[in-house]
Amino acid sequence: MSNLESPVASVTLKRTDLRGRALGLAELKNAVPRTAASTVATAEAAVSAIIADVRGRGHAALADLAHKFDGVAQEHPRVPAAALAEALETVDPTVRAALEESIARARAFAEAQKPANVDFQVASGAVVSSHWVPVSRVGMYVPGGLAPLASSVIMNAVPAQAAGVASIALASPPQKENGGMPGQTILAAAALLGIDEVYAMGGAQAIAAFAYGVDAGTGPNGGGDTIDPVDVVSGPGNIFVATAKRLVKGVVGIDSEAGATEIAVLADSTANPVFVAADLISQAEHDPNAASVLVTDSPELADAVERELGVQVARTAHRERVETALSGPQSGIVLVDGIDQGVAVCNAYAAEHLEVVTADAQAVAARIINAGAIFVGEYSPVSLGDYCAGSNHVLPTSGTAAFSSGLNVTTFLRAVQLINYSKDALAEVAGHVITLSKAEGWPAHGDAVAVRFP
Incomplete structure (x- = not known):
């Protein structure tokens, strides 16, 4: 044997x-056990080159990388609406039921996580507020190289939707056996959640496309749809995806190095x-x-x-x-x-x-x-x-x-502060503002308050 x-x-x-x-x-x-440092260093060098290539050549780079890493000939990465609809229609009913249960539980917890706005009266006529505002656009990454992780569609999308994000795009590696599109269960989960902007893009190149955007007209046959840059990139992946997220952090927000x-x-x-x-x-x-x-x-x-x-x-x-x-x-x-x-x-x-x-x-x-x-x-x-x-x-x-x-509703929210003082409320602290501005060597700061009380 x-x-x-x-x-x-x-x-x-x-x-x-x-x-x-x-x-x-x-x-x-x-x-404690850790991944070898040499593996991380190698990934960073490779990912930096991929990001530079996508920024420089747009859709042409995405097509070349899809061929290199996924064995797929790609003219443009956007998944047609008909393919999303078909995936949902043909998904195994038991899989759909499991996805729906996962969505329901994730949505209930996400709704419970939403923080409340705060309006605080510091003094008479002086109100300072903290209001939670969703980011405008999110790019979600869903792994599909070794396995199509349809569950990651739910984990990314449900908190973003609960936060009130208006524009959600999804990227997942193209699968040769699925005609160059992401896995069928991934497409079905996206359709179930109402996500219609889906791209067959994998790895570091997907993160780069979301972070910097890709103009139309740069592909092998005249290009594909414009991919607008996002405000936040979320989602898990391998070491190359995590490294790409680290390298674009600051250009966009990220959930974490997953x-x-x-x-x-x-x-x-x-x-x-x-x-x-x-x-x-x-x-x-x-x-x-x-x-x-x-x-x-x-x-x-x-x-x-x-x-x-x-x-x-x-x-x-x-x-x-x-x-x-x-x-x-x-x-x-x-x-x-x-x-x-x-x-x-x-x-x-x-x-x-x-x-x-x-x-x-x-x-x-x-x-x-x-x-x-x-x-x-x-x-x-x-x-x-x-x-x-x-x-x-x-x-x-x-x-x-x-x-x-971990990824949660606040990943997709920003706390915006609002300061609303009346004339009398400003007068109450004007002297302190002027004193502190002079102590720090910024007299114009104090002048901006003093000018209001001639």
Whole structure:
């Protein structure tokens, strides 16, 4: 019997033993598994070239890149309205029902997230307000290279729609087997949500097109439709998509650097190794660069999970991809002295997805401050959040959860401040304004107030 036919795969995760070591935050950050720095540097160089090409050659560059990366001959990337309608008409009814349930739960939670406007009277006649205003246009990226992630259409679109965004465009890689258009379930989900501006564009080139826009008349046969630049780019993707978002940040807003997926599981001896192994595999199947990390104070659990990985990896559909991800430097087992050190490790790691599977899991989860999303207890697996929890699965990766939030309604809103003072209210603080302006060496600032009271 060959290895591929064997009922048990050989899976050994790299182990990092932190027991008996008192480590500071910087040391913990260096100790946890991460993607190799050389991989990130290589991606940045390649992505910079792609962005420059799209900015310089527009539709011609998009066509060349679609041929190079997707094997598709493309005249223009816009998906016809008829193709969207057909995708929705022909989608499997059970898939449509699942999409509709996911939409309903995501929309309910998104509506509940909407912040309230604030009008605050600082003093008599002096009102300062904070009003939430949606951005005008959003460009959403939906992965489709290794799998067509129709669920990502929902995760991007529903919060934007709840925020009141008027113009939404969607990009997803062209699929050779689908006539050069994105996957059929992606098109069906877009149609279900009323999104009619859809482009067959993948990778860094899609991010560049949204950030800078593409003029008509620059394609191989006279060009395609103008792609207007957006205000915010959102959506998950591989390391090249995440790098592109980082490089265009400042030209446009981004939700977060949602790159190759990550799962960390904080578990003790009470955890079920069968469940833990299944959850590690569920994210490893996304991408060869996906990260699966177990943090535990139980060597016995670590051993049991590793044995269970051998059993489950052998029968999983994407075995080769999973094995690559689990054996990479970004995955592994971290052994800790106890839950206190485990919490410190998880806060240093700042996982995209963190499962807490311990005794009193809710109390332990409350101590986590750095994570994109926290899944509490053995019946809240990450895959629930990927599809139908009501939460969002577009989350910060590579440690950026320490300072970034997952995609939500406020991703697409801006807090605009309004200042409304009467003459008497201004007179009350005029002296202070003049004093401070002189103290800072900006007398004209004070003059702008004094001139109003001759």
